[in-house]
Amino acid sequence: MARIPSSPGTPPSPGTPPLPRAFSSPRTPFSPAFWRSPLRGPWFTSVLGVVLLGGITVLFLTGLLSYAAYNPDLSSVNDKTPDKGILGFYLFSWPTDPHWLYRLNQGVHVTLGITLIPVLLAKLWSVVPKLFTLPPARSLAHALERISLLLLVGGGVFEFVTGVLNVQLDYIFPGSFYPLHFYGAWVFFAAFVAHAVLKMPMALRNLRQLREEKSKLVAPNPAEPTMSRRGALWFVGGGSLLLFATTVGQNFDGPLRRTALLAPHGGAEPGSGPAAFQINKTAAYARIDPSETSEDAWRLVVTGRGGTVRLSRTELSRLPLYSSALPIACVEGWSTSDQWWRGVRLRDLAALVGYDDDPPDVFVESLQRRGAFRRAALRANQVADPRSLLALYVNGEDLTPDHGHPARIIVPAAPGVVNTKWVARMTFGDL
Structure with a gap:
């Protein structure tokens, strides 16, 4: 590979062939030389993708069950998502056994969703060069793939952001949380399934590779590494573990609840005595006279x-x-x-x-x-x-x-x- 000048103002040494245009102007995201991290590559991206494949599937299923638990097909007063049409095919009479069913389902849904945030961010970071490839579409098939990628990235960010806002801030996003999160989940998961079907064979092949294949994710002119790819995975995993440890305690009483620093009902029990357990809406908030x-x-x-x-x-x-x-x-x-x-x-x-x-x-x-x-x-x-x-x-x-x-x-x-x-x-x- 030709030697890259140390700075744009330093001329190449005599006899050095001219640099390709993509390398000579690495000032915009559309230039491959703009992306210099040595961590990016098919193996790193594939590991994160496999983790998300399992995690997001569980998130989607527990989200549907949570929605079914509200009995939205029972009456209009419970139905926060009108005109759901065929998307309500899975609704059923929510059972009363086991009595901890909703507690388990929603605890898994919210805790897992927050735990996966570092993995999702790392995955988006690992593939961001693909979002800036030119031309935007080389063929109809490539255009469809790009659209699915846009829905996947946009839908994923939307679902995680609205979910976190609902958990942390009693939902301040414009519009009703229920239809936005419901329809957003279906759009995102449809793109997610399509992407998984197309990319899973390649991802499994990348996981078995001892060396990185030639890929647009691999920096053509990588910077000096500050950590290995496995070290980066440990870093992402550590972030997920930290979020898990500071969220999961909201599902328990006693000392464990005090560890739920990122949960709205974390901290000590409210007061003491028989009624000292968590409250969602207070009488004052509900304006009870x-x-x-x-x-x-x-x-x-x-x-x-x-x-x-x-x-x-x-x-x-x-x-x-x-x-x-x-x-x-x-x-x-x-x-x-x-x-x-x-x-x-x-x-x-x-x-x-x-x-x-x-x-x-x-x-x-x-x-x-x-x-x-x-x-x-x-x-x-x-x-x-x-x-x-x-x-x-x-x-x-x-x-x-x-x-x-x-x-x-x-x-x-x-x-x-x-x-x-x-x-x-x-x-x-x-x-």
């Missing part, structure tokens, strides 16, 4: 085919009460361990308004004035489960205002947002 939740003012309105009944909290407490040990698990990935809830079974409330045998779906309305899911719908299988309660107590004490006093829903395996707090009305029947 204390005068509406007093014993004298509050009444639960229950409606069904047999009519309507109105019950005070005292009257509810005189009905048969049952206990369930269930966690709270949120879409943001955090969860609590099992808490002891005590209250009236949902199927018993259904029986009060004419459904003695097969309890139907129920539409639940809250007193909250701010925040998503002020109303939520539950399926018949969730109502029928004997562990599903309108809870009045938790861990042996009255519910606190932040945990939903005077009464809240608690259902096995359901996302936290459909475990409605500050319940005001329940309507049983076909929705």
